[in-house]
Amino acid sequence: MSSIQPWKTLSSQLVFDNQWCRVRQDKVELPSGILIDDYFVNVRPDIVLILAVTPEREIVFVRQYRHGVGEILLELPGGSFDPQLEDSLSAARRELEEETGYVAEQMIPLARLYDNPVKDTNTINLILAENAHPSGKQQLDLTEDVEIVLLSEEETLAKISTGEICVCGTVTALFLGLKVLSQC
Amino acid sequence: MSSIQPWKTLSSQLVFDNQWCRVRQDKVELPSGILIDDYFVNVRPDIVLILAVTPEREIVFVRQYRHGVGEILLELPGGSFDPQLEDSLSAARRELEEETGYVAEQMIPLARLYDNPVKDTNTINLILAENAHPSGKQQLDLTEDVEIVLLSEEETLAKISTGEICVCGTVTALFLGLKVLSQC
Numbered sequence: 161m162s163s164i165q166p167w168k169t170l171s172s173q174l175v176f177d178n179q180w181c182r183v184r185q186d187k188v189e190l191p192s193g194i195l196i197d198d199y200f201v202n203v204r205p206d207i208v209l210i211l212a213v214t215p216e217r218e219i220v221f222v223r224q225y226r227h228g229v230g231e232i233l234l235e236l237p238g239g240s241f242d243p244q245l246e247d248s249l250s251a252a253r254r255e256l257e258e259e260t261g262y263v264a265e266q267m268i269p270l271a272r273l274y275d276n277p278v279k280d281t282n283t284i285n286l287i288l289a290e291n292a293h294p295s296g297k298q299q300l301d302l303t304e305d306v307e308i309v310l311l312s313e314e315e316t317l318a319k320i321s322t323g324e325i326c327v328c329g330t331v332t333a334l335f336l337g338l339k340v341l342s343q344c
Numbered sequence: 345m346s347s348i349q350p351w352k353t354l355s356s357q358l359v360f361d362n363q364w365c366r367v368r369q370d371k372v373e374l375p376s377g378i379l380i381d382d383y384f385v386n387v388r389p390d391i392v393l394i395l396a397v398t399p400e401r402e403i404v405f406v407r408q409y410r411h412g413v414g415e416i417l418l419e420l421p422g423g424s425f426d427p428q429l430e431d432s433l434s435a436a437r438r439e440l441e442e443e444t445g446y447v448a449e450q451m452i453p454l455a456r457l458y459d460n461p462v463k464d465t466n467t468i469n470l471i472l473a474e475n476a477h478p479s480g481k482q483q484l485d486l487t488e489d490v491e492i493v494l495l496s497e498e499e500t501l502a503k504i505s506t507g508e509i510c511v512c513g514t515v516t517a518l519f520l521g522l523k524v525l526s527q528c
Contacts, residue, residue, distance in 0.1 A: 164416050180383070199364070229464075277417055302378060335516070
């Protein structure tokens with residue numbers, strides 16, 4: 161039996177409330193009795209990340225500019241969703257088609273993880289999409305500029321080793337998904 | 345040659361500036377000419393995460409309450425560091441001892457990744473610590489309440505499958521580190 165206890169939230173208010181960035185300030189009481197009146201949490205939407213594999217066993221990647229770190233990165237396609245409005249599999253299907261123009265016959269949940277459970281509220285939902293093929297309906301937002309890159313499993317693992325694939329969620333989805341695929 | 349171009353930052357200011365939470369608002373110009381005047385970025389410190397393995401091949405985990413998601417989670421030990429003041433290996437050595445009381449003879453970098461390159465500035469540095477053993481010098485912050493849990497490789501993989509180990513950085517470090525260890 162674990163001795164670790166949760167904290168008690170005494171009060172909670174949004175101190176920065178913009179459509180794209182929401183910061184909540186909580187007043188909390190720790191099990192030791194210590195009070196913290198400025199614990200900040202970023203309220204963020206849940207995320208889906210899709211490992212889409214073609215019948216030729218190629219993986220569908222996107223190359224995009226990412227302004228948080230100011231770099232052009234190679235990642236799995238994904239996006240945010242509201243679990244009140246759609247489940248993670250529907251969100252994965254929608255995001256995959258919008259961002260890459262690919263559709264997939266079979267969507268399999270790989271894992272529901274936390275990105276940063278210390279500071280952020282959101283989950284990251286990793287989905288395997290098998291038999292993915294282009295539908296021709298890529299629909300990017302005005303701010304999106306996306307290059308589609310298809311890589312074999314060997315090329316993918318090499319790019320993880322060299323650090324060209326360097327986003328945590330993408331690497332996790334690849335390891336979990338390739339393990340599932342190797343058992344098929 | 346990729347057609348993807350970076351955005352141009354026209355101006356940048358901290359709009360929320362607290363010791364524990366810093367939000368930057370950038371005015372950016374996209375390659376298409378579109379201007380966005382409210383792109384928000386969370387300025388966050390870099391993180392180290394340590395996969396410490398004992399001579400008996402057990403992995404050192406910590407169980408802690410995480411207020412962002414309001415749950416008690418099982419993770420690898422880690423913490424933030426300032427790359428101006430110490431490198432990731434020194435930070436890993438320090439954080440491992442402070443948080444768990446373990447020290448390790450050998451520290452090997454596994455990967456330098458991004459957690460959320462869309463919204464956050466920080467890197468997450470995954471470090472393998474071999475021959476880890478207790479030094480008896482665990483030094484927790486007043487707000488930290490940490491239970492040390494040792495798990496075998498088999499137990500660890502089972503807990504990833506069941507979802508008990510559910511933090512993205514921890515899962516990535518485990519996959520990368522166990523791959524390195526299997527080659528020793």
